[in-house]
Amino acid sequence: MRRRKKPGSEEKLLSKDKLVVAEPERYKGTWHTYFQQKGEIHVEIGTGRGQFLTTMAERNPHINYVGIEMKEEVLLQAVIKAEEKKLQNIAFLWLDANRLTEIFEDSELQRMFINFCDPWPKNRWAKRRLTYRGFLEIYKNLLAASGEIHFKTDNAKLFEFSLNEFSHCDFQLKKITFDLHQSDLQENITTEYEDKFVQMGKPIYRCEARKRN
Template sequence: MRHRKIKGAREMLLAHEDYAVAEDEAIGKDWDEFFGAQRPLHVELGTGRGKFITGMASNCPDVNFIGIELKEEVLLRAVKRARDKQLHNVAFIAGNGARLMEYFKAGSLERIYINFCDPWPKNRHSKRRLVHRGFLEMYKEILTQKGEIHFKTDNEKLFEFALNEFSDSGFRLRNISLDLHSSGFEGNVTTEYEERFAALGMKIYRCEAYL
């Protein structure tokens, strides 16, 4: 999906200091202090326009949510959603998910969401996939002892790859769905991509990996 460049997007984004955190300011940040409350911490990688994470924050007021997104003009939309909903348990990092260990302390995340990430279909690019074992080992460092990863994709081959990587990296699996929207699974919060793919009749694959 192409996104229109917005002049001054970074400045506009960071003006919302109650929601947006610059990448360098996120390093070593005390998130309990930022939110003003000690709650379980859930993170979404590649949060986009924030439909999913603001929906989760609305549904789960006793959890703190952080969305990470590189594209600042996209993140502006997410901040606007959170502000319009008057949410106080969600924030956004304008940064790179590959730097998670700099943003969060070891054992501090209860859950990580990976929704419709780039499948990097060529084998030589497999290490770039967010569900590659290299990333999974990093996630294990910052997840709690019973931490979880919730993964959704429209790409069957990526899903098969993810299941193998999770298993080989010591994660257990549950709630595996090969057609989420026909599975009867309750409590699903959709992303914008998910709604678009489902409207085209495409299957959505989902699983939960846990330690």
């Protein structure tokens, strides 16, 4: 079903053309020309309101960040955060993750972040999960040698599913934790959802999956 857009929402986003890329296909394979620097490209799928990605961009000005989000009103909040921080190394794409291969060339990305994606809990929905093997094979092609996927969720069943899918697709798993905020992981950047879940006392599950050379 096609998502119904709220009146004026598209105009609001497209008016932010310095940060929201209206025709991202034209930068496929040449994203360094958009950012005007040849740093690594890190992508967050489902960037939400942008707390995580804008903080990452603020702390790492030498890295280029791309946030992908399909909900326009949510994305607008992320754009506003980036503008307030005057970030020059961030771009936002208003599109579905199914279009990744239209936007990025093979081996163009160094890191991908998937934070608190929809768990799609019913078995018949497994192929919709962003960590399903069909998606993972796409990510693998887009990642450069030794590229990584960093994954966080509050859903134990999704985490178990994802670990199995990463292994099936021959990713090397590392830094697996079943309670992130009680672990010794340094400098964790939180998302809005993560802050909410931690306040509720829920454990956060996290892992890193590296593409084998």
